[in-house]
Amino acid sequence: MRVSKLFMSTQREVPSDAEIVSHQLMLRAGLMRKAAAGIYSYMPLGYRAYRKVEAIVREEMDRAGAQELIMPAVLPAETYMASGRWEKFGPEMFRLKDRGGRQFCLGPTHEEPFTEAVRDTIRSYRNLPVTLYQIQHKYRDEKRPRFGVVRSREFVMKDAYSFDVDEAGLDKSYLNMKEAYCKIFDRCNLDYILVDADSGAMGGSGSQEFMVKSAVGEDAIAYCPSCDYAANEEKAPCPKVEAPKDVEMLEMEKIETPHVKTIEELMEFMKSEPTAFAKTILYNIDGKIVAVMVRGDREINETKLGNLFDATEMNLASFEEVERVTGAAVGFAGPCGLKEKIEVIADYEVAAMTNFIVGANETDFHFKNVNIGRDFTPDRIVDVRGAVEGDPCPKCGKPMSMCRGIEVGHIFKLGTKYSDALHCIYLDKDGKENSMIMGCYGIGVSRTLAAIIEQHYDENGIIWPMSVAPYQVIVVPTTSQDETVVKMANEIHDALEKAGAEVLIDDREERAGVKFKDADLIGIPIRITVGRKAAEGKVEYKLRAGSEVVEMTAEEAIAAALKEIEASK
RNA sequence: CGGGGUGUGGCUCAGGUGGUAGAGUGCUUGCUUCGGGAGCAAGAGGCCGCGAGUUCGAGUCUCGCCACUCCGACCA
Structure with a gap:
């Protein structure tokens, strides 16, 4: 792809309404544009990175045996009325009416339609368990959207729902999803922790959150440096305390x-x-x-x-x-x-x-x-107080630490809350009706993209991990005047593209400095610079994440880039 | 939902006491430059958030509305 043709505009200045690094960089690098508070459009570079994350999620879900489908974004009110959530969601739900006055909403989460679909399709224990998922836009009229795509009103979520015949089955489905989530976030190069969470309004017996450690995270996490215990601050239990003995009661x-x-x-x-x-x-x-x-x-x-x-x-x-x-x-x-x-x-x-x-x-x-x-x-x-730094770990007793995190994934054991409400039942071996046992599993896809940037940047811009980079290599000819340079740069670009790499060539009539700045800002992992030593057949090879510049021949650079890309898979 | 702030070229912002709008950056063109956001010159680009009101005259004053944003509260 030629940068001269790429629909992209980078910005030198930090947009005034962006608070956190990921938001600033996403706007400066031209990955997205704001349409309204908490509502964004993705530009080609941003959308490519977004689709990389989406592809990772899809691959791991498929590998885990979940089946993809897609539900409507516009849903009739009745779908949420049976579970009581039409009222419960309150003003957070985007509501609309059709021309006949019938009520609809933009789906904030999809337990109900999934449950209905399974209820109407599956009758027998023989067809269970099943796990379904979709990657879909969700709509929540947040009281306070902020931090760009971290807390937005329209966002993409991968939501999966498992249906089992019993608790043991749910445990298995849950564990299966948990493992898939670990693979997904590992592949996104995220430093995350798995924390015990409150199951909240979703109901159910257990839940865990995948938290990306970040100072700008909205959740407080208590974790134990001595063992592997970690919990959301609101979940972490605070222990009973022994009263001191033999203290004389003074007169009130x-x-x-x-x-x-x-x-x-x-x-x-x-x-x-x-x-x-x-x-x-x-x-x-x-x-x-x-x-x-x-x-x-x-x-x-x-x-x-x-x-x-x-x-x-x-x-x-x-x-x-x-x-x-x-x-x-x-x-x-x-x-x-x-x-x-x-x-x-x-x-x-x-x-x-x-x-x-x-x-x-x-x-x-x-x-x-x-x-x-x-x-x-x-x-x-x-126990009604929040955990604080130094509280004893409920598992090993050593003092716990606190940190903040961005919630990128959440897995729940739902139980029968929705299957009871919507009469989602199956017939067991004895022909008896039972409610299906459900689990639900969410990943904030757009939020994950922001979280990746929060953990991968420097003063010059984004440093994309190879797995989610919009392009893997950028070839930078330092001048467009020198035919040797231009020719060599084009040859490198073509060779890489032919070998299956995703490659940009910055063929703009710009000074080298401008091209370097933009390449750094948009965070392309590998940069191959063709310049003053082109006549000697030499180019420069540099990784965005490092500072080392290595001189080599064009062929060596191509081989090095392909090797680097391969190594990241 | 409570409290504050801000709306002026694409972006970042300036425009005491009312007189018909400016800078930097970006964009276009030319010349000189050419390895980390170059220099000079010439240009294009603005219902000054929206609506009323005061006034001969409103970016500026008054009132109302809207949007964006920050802090807090809240949040599968």
Whole structure:
């Protein structure tokens, strides 16, 4: 391909609305263009790289025995009504009506149509298990699209769904997908970790996320440097804590704390560490007010809390609710002397505290020397705080570390949530009806492309791994005036192309510097420069990822490039 | 959904107190250059986000709307 003919424009300046490196580079290298917030078109170079990722995904899915099909992007409302998700998705779903007023949506995820398809096709256990997948655009009207293609409103996802006769079958299907995912992300040259995740609104018994380590990732991950344990911060369990023995319970006192509402203010006022306080936060969980207590320096993990109550809707209690339940202004809630009888949940750490400070449920007052058992009794003592750096690993007990990651893949054991709702059943050997056991498995294809760039760039631009590079080699003649140079460059290009390589030749009437800058920016893995030593039959061979420039003959360069490409397969 | 910010050539931005729009970069042409985004010269390119209003006159002031964006909350 001739660069002079390539539909591409690179940009010197960083577009003002791009925050993270991958987004900036994708725009600067002209891989994509923004159409609206969170909606992008791919230009030829970007689309080629995208299709490389897609091809890897497709190959590994096929190899794993999954069968590809394609569902509509526009789906009728009824498809989502039976499972309750027409309501549950809320404003995040793009909705539309046809001319007759019938309701449709742009598919945000496709459990329902896949389940319907299997329900209507398979009746017998003899035809199970089956795993189906598609690579399709998904639509979610995100509250806040950002980071380019990392969190967008239109994106491509590979979603797969497995249907089994029993749990053992699901385990097998799940493991099969997990292995395929590892191969896919390995082939994309991603440094990722597999973490335990919350199965959330998808329901089901287990799930794991494939996280690409990145400082700009939106998820926090707790991982153990000593063993292989890793979990999403919202999933990582925090252990029970032993209460110190033989601590004398001091007499409880009410103390006046005028205008001292926050933990910071309390620390200042009481001259104490945050570990001496327990904060009490009121939540409205599906219409019920609940008090949740964690140590002063901890954060409540709303995912854990929601799971405790199997909540569908959960919010911080309103000011009015807080005042009604505590009889005090916001900031003075505590477990003792609540005006209304509500459930009190205490974190494990709180249960181990002695002589601590809590709100007095009276404006401008706190209690000190409060003790569990004597002064109040929590209804439940549970794990509701988020994991933090240094927490013991649940597997080996050593201190854990925290990092951030971009979620590129997620695998779930769904169970029968959708097969029950949509009556997706099979007949077993005894002719008895059973719900199929499902799993679902997603990969954000467009997001994966961005994640690859996040891990492969330098100050000059993208450094594509060979496996996903839009072109594998770029031939750069440093001048278009010298016939020897032009001829040799063309010969190299033609020879490489003939040998099956994907190769660009920068035949533009540009100065060498411009061509080098562009070659670096768009990240082509191998560069062959034909210039001043062309007359002696020599060219320069350079890898984008390295800094070494090797002089060799054209034939040697061609052979080296082909070898490099072969080695990456 | 709450709070902030910004909308001016393709891109990055400048345009006190109202007077009919500018720079850099990119683009076109010519000359000189020619190995890491060259120099000089000459050009092309703008419903100044949209709609009202104030005014003789609005990029600039007022009001409304829209879009984009950042922080937070939220999120298979």
